[in-house]
Amino acid sequence: MRRFTLLAHMLLAVFLTSQAAQAQLNREQPDALQNLGVDEHLGDYIPLDAKFATSNGDSVLLGDLLEEGKPVLLNPLYYECPMLCGLVLDGTINVVEELQWKPGKDFIVLSISIDPEEDAELAARSKKNYLSQMDSTTRNGWYFLTGNKSQIDKVVEAVGFRYKEIEGTGEYAHSAAIMLLSPDGKITRYLYGISYDEFNVRSALYEAADGKIGNTIDKVVMYCYQYDPDSGSYTPVAINIMKLGGLATLIILGIFLGSLWLREKRKKQTSKTEFN
Numbered sequence: 001m002r003r004f005t006l007l008a009h010m011l012l013a014v015f016l017t018s019q020a021a022q023a024q025l026n027r028e029q030p031d032a033l034q035n036l037g038v039d040e041h042l043g044d045y046i047p048l049d050a051k052f053a054t055s056n057g058d059s060v061l062l063g064d065l066l067e068e069g070k071p072v073l074l075n076p077l078y079y080e081c082p083m084l085c086g087l088v089l090d091g092t093i094n095v096v097e098e099l100q101w102k103p104g105k106d107f108i109v110l111s112i113s114i115d116p117e118e119d120a121e122l123a124a125r126s127k128k129n130y131l132s133q134m135d136s137t138t139r140n141g142w143y144f145l146t147g148n149k150s151q152i153d154k155v156v157e158a159v160g161f162r163y164k165e166i167e168g169t170g171e172y173a174h175s176a177a178i179m180l181l182s183p184d185g186k187i188t189r190y191l192y193g194i195s196y197d198e199f200n201v202r203s204a205l206y207e208a209a210d211g212k213i214g215n216t217i218d219k220v221v222m223y224c225y226q227y228d229p230d231s232g233s234y235t236p237v238a239i240n241i242m243k244l245g246g247l248a249t250l251i252i253l254g255i256f257l258g259s260l261w262l263r264e265k266r267k268k269q270t271s272k273t274e275f276n
Contacts, residue, residue, distance in 0.1 A: 038177050038190060039160030046074070046185045047154045052112065052145040055124040062155070063185070065108060065143055071188075071208035072108045072181035073201075076161045078115035078172055079126040079144075087194040088176050089130060096138070098198040099205075104141020107205055111142070114156060114163050114172060116149040159187060180204040 048063030066072060075092055077085035089111065096103060103109045113123065123144040131139050156163065163174035178196070180189040189204040228235040 036162050036164060036173055037175050038162065038192075040190050041158065041160045041187055042189070044158060044187050046158045046181060046187065048185050050147070050151045050154045052147040052151060053120045053123070055120055055127045055144040057120040057124075062110070065110065066183060066185060067108060068183055069209065070107050070183050071205050072110060072183070072185070073103075073205070074159065074179040074181055075109065075111045076114055076156055076159070076163075076174070076177075076179075077111055078113045079118050079122050080115070080170075082171065084174070084176055084194070088178070091193070091195040092178060093130060093134075095196040095198055095201050097134075099202055101202070101205060102138055102141070104137040104139075107141070107209070109142040111144050112152070112155060113144075113146045114152055114161075114174065116147065116152060117170075118146050120146055122146070180208040182208050182210065 046062060048061060048066070050062045051059060052062065053059055073092070073096075075089065077089060079085070092109070096109070101107060123146050127139070127142070127144040131142060134142075159179050161174070161177065161179075163172050165172050175192070176194050177190055177192045179187055180191070182188055188208040191200060191204060
């Protein structure tokens, strides 16, 4: 009985020790990761007067990089990030390569460093490393930007992208997300993760451009989908599909009846000719 009591006390001590260690771990983890994530500011605008340096070393305002009719894909990152930023950038590059629409021609990409210590030279190297396989039009429509902290914070606060410098490491803790903007800088959509579905990005770009990019088929397809925040993707809209189905049925029926009418008209004309 004494042995059983001793064993029970030992197990209880181990359990309490592990719980205390777990509690300590749980207290420390939020300290390292607190205030991270993204606060969606849909409908707000990025500060077009925020000043950055391009990878060429030129000083520009964000508003100077926007073009009429071209939506914007915004990618907050830092170029010396040991892992996450590279994965997000790789995911962005992969989906851009899948798209029929291309940066420079149809939309703009802004990759903005959140690290004020990074400079245009580093941005130029990163751009060359990541975009070297892309054509010149795409490279010219994809900007790798650096800036000072006040300008960086103006942008990240506007889009709700929260990050934190990890003391003593020179690294930053942050989430993985890209933002879609209208041609005048209005925030229209957030997409999360390190890889992005081509249809979701295409739909978000189309939405950001207010339907002003893409061909007729794109417009028809996009009409049948809308963004579902619960699933984080674009899903079919039954009522719109039914409307298009009804329209298609009417068109087909009209063509069928029209062909019957033309056939009957030709028969009557042939009969009159033979009778005369």
